[in-house]
Amino acid sequence: xxxxxxxxxxxxxxxxxxxxxxxxxxxxxxxxxxxxxxxxxxxxxxxxxxxxxxxxxxxxxxxxxxxxxxxxxxxxxxxxxxxxxxxxxxxxxxxxxxxxxxxxxxxxxxxxxxxxxxxxxxxxxxxxxxxxxxxxxxxxxxxxxxxxxxxxxxxxxxxxxxxxxxxxxxxxxxxxxxxxxxxxxxxxxxxxxxxxxxxxxxxxxxxxxxxxxxxxxxxxxxxxxxxxxxxxxxxxxxxxxxxxxxxxxxxxxxxxxxxxxxxxxxxxxxxxxxxxxxxxxxxxxxxxxxxxxxxxxxxxxxxxxxxxxxxxxxxxxxxxxxxxxxxxxxxxxxxxxxxxxxxxxxxxxxxxxxxxxxxxxxxxxxxxxxxxxxxxxxxxxxxxxxxxxxxxxxxxxxxxxxxxxxxxxxxxxxxxxxxxxxxxxxxxxxxxxxxxxxxxxxxxxxxxxxxxxxxxxxxxxxxxxxxxxxxxxxxxxxxxxxxxxxxxxxx
Amino acid sequence: xxxxxxxxxxxxxxxxxxxxxxxxxxxxxxxxxxxxxxxxxxxxxxxxxxxxxxxxxxxxxxxxxxxxxxxxxxxxxxxxxxxxxxxxxxxxxxxxxxxxxxxxxxxxxxxxxxxxxxxxxxxxxxxxxxxxxxxxxxxxxxxxxxxxxxxxxxxxxxxxxxxxxxxxxxxxxxxxxxxxxxxxxxxxxxxxxxxxxxxxxxxxxxxxxxxxxxxxxxxxxxxxxxxxxxxxxxxxxxxxxxxxxxxxxxxxxxxxxxxxxxxxxxxxxxxxxxxxxxxxxxxxxxxxxxxxxxxxxxxxxxxxxxxxxxxxxxxxxxxxxxxxxxxxxxxxxxxxxxxxxxxxxxxxxxxxxxxxxxxxxxxxxxxxxxxxxxxxxxxxxxxxxxxxxxxxxxxxxxxxxxxxxxxxxxxxxxxxxxxxxxxxxxxxxxxxxxxxxxxxxxxxxxxxxxxxxxxxxxxxxxxxxxxxxxxxxxxxxxxxxxx
Numbered sequence: 001x002x003x004x005x006x007x008x009x010x011x012x013x014x015x016x017x018x019x020x021x022x023x024x025x026x027x028x029x030x031x032x033x034x035x036x037x038x039x040x041x042x043x044x045x046x047x048x049x050x051x052x053x054x055x056x057x058x059x060x061x062x063x064x065x066x067x068x069x070x071x072x073x074x075x076x077x078x079x080x081x082x083x084x085x086x087x088x089x090x091x092x093x094x095x096x097x098x099x100x101x102x103x104x105x106x107x108x109x110x111x112x113x114x115x116x117x118x119x120x121x122x123x124x125x126x127x128x129x130x131x132x133x134x135x136x137x138x139x140x141x142x143x144x145x146x147x148x149x150x151x152x153x154x155x156x157x158x159x160x161x162x163x164x165x166x167x168x169x170x171x172x173x174x175x176x177x178x179x180x181x182x183x184x185x186x187x188x189x190x191x192x193x194x195x196x197x198x199x200x201x202x203x204x205x206x207x208x209x210x211x212x213x214x215x216x217x218x219x220x221x222x223x224x225x226x227x228x229x230x231x232x233x234x235x236x237x238x239x240x241x242x243x244x245x246x247x248x249x250x251x252x253x254x255x256x257x258x259x260x261x262x263x264x265x266x267x268x269x270x271x272x273x274x275x276x277x278x279x280x281x282x283x284x285x286x287x288x289x290x291x292x293x294x295x296x297x298x299x300x301x302x303x304x305x306x307x308x309x310x311x312x313x314x315x316x317x318x319x320x321x322x323x324x325x326x327x328x329x330x331x332x333x334x335x336x337x338x339x340x341x342x343x344x345x346x347x348x349x350x351x352x353x354x355x356x357x358x359x360x361x362x363x364x365x366x367x368x369x370x371x372x373x374x375x376x377x378x379x380x381x382x383x384x385x386x387x388x389x390x391x392x393x394x395x396x397x398x399x400x401x402x403x404x405x406x407x408x409x410x411x412x413x414x415x416x417x418x419x420x421x422x423x424x425x426x427x428x429x430x431x432x433x434x435x436x437x438x439x440x441x442x443x444x445x446x447x448x449x450x451x452x453x454x455x456x457x458x459x460x461x462x463x464x465x466x467x468x469x470x471x472x473x474x475x476x477x478x479x480x481x482x483x484x485x486x487x488x489x490x491x
Numbered sequence: 492x493x494x495x496x497x498x499x500x501x502x503x504x505x506x507x508x509x510x511x512x513x514x515x516x517x518x519x520x521x522x523x524x525x526x527x528x529x530x531x532x533x534x535x536x537x538x539x540x541x542x543x544x545x546x547x548x549x550x551x552x553x554x555x556x557x558x559x560x561x562x563x564x565x566x567x568x569x570x571x572x573x574x575x576x577x578x579x580x581x582x583x584x585x586x587x588x589x590x591x592x593x594x595x596x597x598x599x600x601x602x603x604x605x606x607x608x609x610x611x612x613x614x615x616x617x618x619x620x621x622x623x624x625x626x627x628x629x630x631x632x633x634x635x636x637x638x639x640x641x642x643x644x645x646x647x648x649x650x651x652x653x654x655x656x657x658x659x660x661x662x663x664x665x666x667x668x669x670x671x672x673x674x675x676x677x678x679x680x681x682x683x684x685x686x687x688x689x690x691x692x693x694x695x696x697x698x699x700x701x702x703x704x705x706x707x708x709x710x711x712x713x714x715x716x717x718x719x720x721x722x723x724x725x726x727x728x729x730x731x732x733x734x735x736x737x738x739x740x741x742x743x744x745x746x747x748x749x750x751x752x753x754x755x756x757x758x759x760x761x762x763x764x765x766x767x768x769x770x771x772x773x774x775x776x777x778x779x780x781x782x783x784x785x786x787x788x789x790x791x792x793x794x795x796x797x798x799x800x801x802x803x804x805x806x807x808x809x810x811x812x813x814x815x816x817x818x819x820x821x822x823x824x825x826x827x828x829x830x831x832x833x834x835x836x837x838x839x840x841x842x843x844x845x846x847x848x849x850x851x852x853x854x855x856x857x858x859x860x861x862x863x864x865x866x867x868x869x870x871x872x873x874x875x876x877x878x879x880x881x882x883x884x885x886x887x888x889x890x891x892x893x894x895x896x897x898x899x900x901x902x903x904x905x906x907x908x909x910x911x912x913x914x915x916x917x918x919x920x921x922x923x924x925x926x927x928x929x930x931x932x933x934x935x936x937x938x939x940x941x942x943x944x945x946x947x948x949x950x951x952x953x954x955x956x957x958x959x960x961x962x963x964x965x966x967x968x969x970x971x972x973x974x
Contacts (some may be wrong), residue, residue, distance in 0.1 A: 013838070069961075070964070071960060072892065073964040134888075142878070142879050145873060145878065149921075152926040153858075153925055157927065160926050164915070164922065167918055171914055172911055176904070176907065179895065179907055183895055186892075272684055369528055378895075482879055
């Protein structure tokens with residue numbers, strides 16, 4: 001069998017380097033086509049992963065192990081379980097859309113833009129596929145470089161501030177995580193294998209300290225309240241493609257860190273601090289929901305709604321029940337599609353009007369009916385309407401929360417009201433009503449490229465909402481395995 | 492150790508002898524060469540330096556070889572460090588060629604001084620006797636003072652040389668004083684005998700510790716560790732960039748060798764005492780270096796503070812006081828020298844006649860002027876910040892691992908927090924290059940050999956970041972074969 005995981009990582013990266021090497025921005029069309037071919041090839045090599053995936057086992061599959069840095073016993077160790085597999089698919093899929101979305105919009109330094117996203121995609125796959133601490137860290141950190149450039153070069157007016165804030169914020173957490181990794185290496189007698197760390201006995205005090213280091217790293221990435229402030233800045237200033245990748249993919253890396261590292265390596269600390277995390281998650285759901293309500297900028301509103309939705313994910317994880325964890329994972333996937341779609345919708349409007357202010361719009365439905373229909377679907381999914389993917393994850397998490405504690409469940413359910421309020425209110429103000437101004441009146445409906453871009457996502461959102469089984473089946477055995485680790489005390 | 496027969500085997504010192512001969516040849520040939528044929532002295536110098544590098548590795552010492560009455564040692568560590576120092580000097584010369592030519596510094600004196608400085612470094616690396624260590628250090632330092640002052644018409648350069656000289660002389664004084672104390676306590680200046688005497692016990696510990704303080708101070712001065720760092724920013728800023736690169740690159744390798752000979756070779760028994768001192772030096776350097784670098788607007792000054800901070804990280808590996816830590820420190824030094832070469836090489840590449848690209852703003856919009864150079868500089872900056880997949884990450888990784896391994900987790904946490912501060916000013920360079928529009932639009936011209944070497948050097952930062960094992964492994968081998 002081919003090393004599909006390595007292909008999933010290196011095909012996009014090599015494609016990105018090729019785009020840079022072959023094209024020096026002289027011929028933009030060539031760069032675009034080459035990038036699209038690279039992205040599609042990157043997605044194509046991930047399909048066998050799904051096709052050959054064995055259901056019903058929580059073991060790592062497609063394992064590749066090569067000695068890499070014997071000096072520190074670091075290995076090029078790859079493998080996926082039902083949890084990471086889905087995110088590799090999501091990432092490779094979204095990358096195709098992102099490349100396609102930047103087709104016409106990006107006119108300056110096209111080759112560098114496309115290459116940054118392709119390299120980013122390979123690195124994200126690397127994060128999800130790594131089973132070695134150092135390898136994981138290398139991918140995790142390297143991800144920052146393309147994103148820093150994407151925000152800084154192609155971003156909005158305040159891009160420099162946003163880019164540096166994004167970089168330093170994330171770096172703060174990950175540096176501490178590095179120390180935690182090295183500490184684990186030291187106490188495990190010289191191993192960076194994540195799976196071996198699962199078996200490592202640790203005292204509660206040690207676990208708590210490690211928890212702080214890991215938590216800071218992943219909470220910033222998720223982001224959880226109160227370390228979320230980089231996200232609205234980064235989202236608003238980033239180009240559309242950058243926002244899509246940030247929301248749909250890099251936030252998932254943070255949440256993934258919780259299930260891959262925090263829960264199984266530090267089960268006792270996780271139980272000990274579960275209420276703390278649940279509280280932060282509920283604050284994110286409710287307080288950030290209110291914050292989203294008052295935003296005047298569409299991208300900011302969606303950015304805050306992302307934080308609220310990710311609050312659901314962390315809430316689900318720290319309920320330690322199968323329903324909760326699976327709900328969190330489904331929510332992650334769904335948010336990956338829905339937030340990508342929402343940002344693309346804002347991108348469609350922004351490309352035409354060069355404004356993200358809700359106040360500048362009104363009555364868009366009159367001039368862009370096809371677009372309005374698609375946007376309606378995504379708005380509903382964002383609000384968690386049954387039948388869309390947004391509902392499934394939220395419902396599972398709420399159900400799990402009610403089982404654990406009624407009031408937690410009750411507070412979590414507030415999101416159904418808040419989510420509907422901020423999303424639909426925005427929809428009403430932008431799309432409905434009378435046409436405001438000549439510029440809105442002159443709007444042209446979505447082009448064929450934009451239509452198919454959004455329609456593809458709409459299809460996935462509906463499919464996942466109606467029939468989530470293919471997704472949950474894949475993750476089921478791995479979640480059971482994960483919960484077995486969480487339940488086993490390491491003291 | 493009983494009386495060893497005095498041997499005068501010349502073979503272990505072959506690289507040094509070759510270099511000395513080459514330096515003399517260059518001096519004499521240069522006298523008779525007309526101005527138009529000056530490049531022949533340059534090529535002779537390069538030939539001499541590269542031949543020395545090749546010889547250092549060609550006679551690789553599996554076991555240490557002593558000579559000249561045990562005052563000189565050639566071991567695996569020395570071979571590796573000498574090879575790297577020579578290559579560093581060769582690259583420094585290659586990067587500086589246009590810069591020196593434009594400023595009238597492309598002269599036989601420059602080449603000869605560089606070769607003598609290199610000879611001094613090699614003697615430091617191979618010294619097995621306190622006096623020889625001192626001789627090597629002085630030979631290097633005196634050549635450096637003169638090199639910085641070579642640009643006579645520049646007041647800034649002369650001032651820098653003066654400062655360096657006065658403070659350097661003070662440091663030499665400290666070193667000699669410390670050595671005399673150690674001599675007083677042990678009755679010998681021979682590195683091997685100092686070790687055996689101290690281990691045997693019965694030595695006046697107070698006097699020995701007293702001497703140690705002065706020796707460590709002198710080392711800290713040479714490295715530029717806080718609070719002995721004052722000379723460094725002024726010298727880096729004031730010296731012509733070519734000389735800054737010379738001062739900032741190869742001597743770091745020699746300083747590592749010097750430090751290993753003194754602390755690991757001679758005073759290993761005092762490890763507990765010098766660990767504490769290095770801990771403070773390391774902590775102060777990491778924090779002060781990174782914090783002060785933020786407010787700099789001159790890139791040479793900024794890189795000077797970055798050097799100070801980096802020496803702090805290097806010391807962190809050293810204070811673990813085991814082979815794991817020393818090899819981490821060695822790896823750190825080597826990779827740091829590689830990054831320094833690219834960063835100052837780039838400053839020189841942007842400079843031209845009458846224009847020193849020494850302000851941060853001179854890097855604005857480099858991506859639009861030349862994506863390739865911008866990319867190389869980007870790699871350098873991320874390497875200095877310790878972001879993978881560049882080699883700087885493994886350098887930081889190795890020293891942090893060494894510290895955590897001996898239980899200094901808190902130091903590791905401080906170190907990463909300091910690098911977070913450091914990341915800010917490295918990111919600022921990337922920001923200037925990629926996010927801003929160029930102010931200066933003059934085309935970038937460079938000799939093709941400079942361009943090729945700089946590219947290889949820059950890409951090596953990335954390649955070593957992806958495959959760091961061989962260099963990491965080499966550091967371990969060099970140290971275990973020698974100690």
